[in-house]
Amino acid sequence: MPAKTTYTDVLIVGAGPAGLMSAVCLSRLGISFKIIDRRLPGEAAGHADGIQPRTTEIWDTLGMGDRLRKIGVKMCQMAMYTANEDNTGVRLTGQTPNSNVPGTKYPYEIILRTEDIEGIMTDTIATYGVRVQQPTVPRKLVVLDNLNSTDGYRVEITCVNLNADRVREGQVPLRERGSVAEDPSYINNVEVFRAKYVIGCDGAHSWVRGQCGIAMDSSDAGVSWGVIDFTPVTNLPTPRAKNIIQSPLSGILATIPRPDDTMRIYAAWKENTAVTNEMQLAAMMESKLPEFIKRAFLPYQFEVKDITWCGQYTVAQRVASSFSYADCVFIAGDACHTHSPNAGLGANASMSDAYNLAWKLAYVLHGWSNLDMLGTYEAERRPCSVELIELDKKIHELDALDGAYPEEYVRLLQRQRMFATGIGLEYRSRLTENTFQSLIPGLLLGQRIPPGDILRYHDWNPCDLQDLLPYSLSFKLILFPGDVIENIPRHRLLDFLSVLEGTLTAHIGKELEVAAILNVKKAAFQTLPQLSEILPSTRIYLDDRLISTTPEHQGRLHESLGIRRDFAAAVLVRPDGYTAMILPMDRDGVRRIRNYVRSLSSRDAIVLQTPSGLAARL
């Protein structure tokens, strides 16, 4: 039987958090793609459960935040327990908010089962008529060079669609699905995908990464950790906090509250537990972990009931030397970085990779941008991985020190919190233009736009600044024209809009969408002068509250962002919600926007073929 050939703009290999997030994003952006996975339909794998504040914001921009918050448990509190005075057990020595970051609507981690994290995304792509093709494994990857690929479908991946029943009956473990793909009795058919781009989201042992010969920076395996999901019976004062227990009897462990009053515990295994190999460890976990844990919480009662999962791993901290190959194969998620699960960051970073990459692929596929754009993926995301791993290592170094004082641990977490929660993440690449920060001190260049209360002019609906930034193809140009009831600001706005319209007509409604936040009282701004075609009344907002108990409610956002009353400023926000540049609302501002938009697609830039070259230029 000759292999079937399937053409697709993008092929996503792997349907874990990175792959599914890629799929959700591309679906929204209207890009055609296929997604494959070696898992059986409904087969669970993966154990991530903590969604960080920025990821929750991201889910909102994709219309998935409500379900996330409905299903998940909010982990708001962190509590520290250290040795009590006579070293016979622990005592509560500190409490702090777990995600102590200002300026987010969601200052907590949301904990839910991996099946639910993946399930919400699977349901979302289903609304676009897409489903994961599975069980399917890739067998061969070939990149045609530009000369030999006149149709643009440069990557050829030969895949095997496995027979699900046979795999199920044969109880073939996940790792062996590649091997059985050689056995005809397991094969439904062979399918050759011809794709313009491939995203390898196939996890820590990425096959795609291997095919491209991308190296991982190696790292020593650190401490061994045991993980256990169960129902606790305890009189611990903070059973639903994230608890960091430093027990003189059992060493370090951490508890995570999970849905339905269940709990996860991460426990560090130390030499003195006399375990030398993995087999022993696994055996010991099932028999000894409950007892080990029980001791760790003394003098509190602590019983481990109804274990639903139990696993172990050694911490490996690695990052890929490159995130792409030949401008057409990209890797995302655990395929390019692995962390210890303790920090609760891997899946979050994986989804952020996908969120960062998807719109850039869409831009190139739409012809709105040249290949240069794709290099910014590595330029922006790799430093984040490196930083995540630095953080992780530091935490583990502290964990390894017997006498590590939790306060130091907490200070470290605190210091890195802005970064770990994703709230303080900063993207530096050619997409961030270092301009006019002082005009809007509260919107930081390269960082995500924070929330803020505004009122939609159109219907006075209370809205949030972040509501203006759904994940879509367009950059959002948000104007802060000031008090447009007064003549000077109004004329400045009208002038700006007319120059903008004249200069950028071809791009408006495509790469560019305009919105405005006026610094006026809601009832004062009665009749809307038809401002401009490019600023429909549905995209005008007021810096006021619906129910104002004090007059000062008006202008609060401007004040908190530090926008001066006498200035008019604008911010250009990327499709993924990060600040690209800040501008004065004048002709120079328009010129800069024009240059920015043109530079995305300008043919001047040399399209390089080597992946290392891409990153080097940025």
Added chain:
Amino acid sequence: MPAKTTYTDVLIVGAGPAGLMSAVCLSRLGISFKIIDRRLPGEAAGHADGIQPRTTEIWDTLGMGDRLRKIGVKMCQMAMYTANEDNTGVRLTGQTPNSNVPGTKYPYEIILRTEDIEGIMTDTIATYGVRVQQPTVPRKLVVLDNLNSTDGYRVEITCVNLNADRVREGQVPLRERGSVAEDPSYINNVEVFRAKYVIGCDGAHSWVRGQCGIAMDSSDAGVSWGVIDFTPVTNLPTPRAKNIIQSPLSGILATIPRPDDTMRIYAAWKENTAVTNEMQLAAMMESKLPEFIKRAFLPYQFEVKDITWCGQYTVAQRVASSFSYADCVFIAGDACHTHSPNAGLGANASMSDAYNLAWKLAYVLHGWSNLDMLGTYEAERRPCSVELIELDKKIHELDALDGAYPEEYVRLLQRQRMFATGIGLEYRSRLTENTFQSLIPGLLLGQRIPPGDILRYHDWNPCDLQDLLPYSLSFKLILFPGDVIENIPRHRLLDFLSVLEGTLTAHIGKELEVAAILNVKKAAFQTLPQLSEILPSTRIYLDDRLISTTPEHQGRLHESLGIRRDFAAAVLVRPDGYTAMILPMDRDGVRRIRNYVRSLSSRDAIVLQTPSGLAARL
């Protein structure tokens, strides 16, 4: 074929807003009931679309608020248009928040289609395994006197289950379903319900009301109104506000924004439109309404497109002389009061009736209360109906005046707003005890508990005061013990709890549930002394914020409620969220709670048989 006999605690006749809300409430309270309606499954009827703020809060307590807000449009703004200077059209003369009430999370009306309002409730009862029995019509109602009904099933309603296909094919109009119930070819079977209680929710022409011989206070039919649902094409500056248009060309009309960018218009028909009977009116509506409306909005463009519904009615303001019969038949909703639809109150009042009645029925059925309790339904709800109708009449009087100045109209609305939104509703009956208001000035006796930010001690989850008040069987005793880190307040709390436990053990977890809001900083209150069996740690809250940017964040709720630092107070809240009494946290307080709970079920009260007698005693 002999009629089948079905025993049920409650029979609900009619599945509009009042009937379905009764069903949702009884489901939650674990009461067995049946609900019948003459409509075919899926057959739409009713045109209510505006959900007021208090009703939205109520839906939250029943777990239905999220879907309501997701589907509905938030009508936040009200705009007034009056004659322009040369009387050739209108101009915008005022704007105000539509539900300008402080102290609610939902300061707006939520507009959605009746099908969706009813659909969410139907889905909710389905989760309890209940569905509406339809098409079914009642034919005979008999109340057995106490002597003849030894089993407590005092009401016998003979019903006819109609053949749905036959009704559908025969296109039998709703009003004639009672008559075809006499025709054997339409009958599936006859079913006799034996119920302890019946709730007649069968609308303005209530059959149940008729059977009980309850009179309606008559009222003159007032102005005629036309209603039309359509898609507008307009350049009106406020297309998504509730607009009150007083046009010199077309008279008064009001617009309501509806989902999917559609709109509803209510238009007053005046003599000079030369319409004298209903037939003429209906004919004219279809042909002339769009033109009539178009003129009303001049000089703005206004086109009426894609009409989906068009109806007319004359305003009838009526209220039933009694809301019950023989202590076992109750009427709720339009069956006991009708309003003009313009104020958007009928369905809201209907649902509030059901919400008020259901828990009282549950109390009596559980034996936790004597029949006296049921009399409070009329005592509390009838004055609301009367007041609603007063309001309605005043509005219509103004509408009828040609020169009525919209500002006067607005002032009237403003004054009545607290009442109309349901936020300021006050229940005065024997269930409200006039005690110690000054201890908590911010929680008004007889009124609903307002929202307020608190933190759950257990897991530091941000919560709202109203989250403590789900619709359930128990009264909630909420304690404000003060700063329990200090000795005096802590001992006062412990004393109170132990006396309470000693005195009310039999009622705790049943009629009574205890919660506490401590006036302490979250991190200060570290280890919870096991306070009391009756106050589990999951019901302890802190008056603090999760992320505090200023130290003053702690104690904000106490401050806003006016609770003095040196006092400890408690509030007893009814199952439906209204304040029953306010108490000092001392032995006298416990005694008062005990007396209150006992008085609910005390056998001293004489059980009266006449409906008028019931109300008279309260």
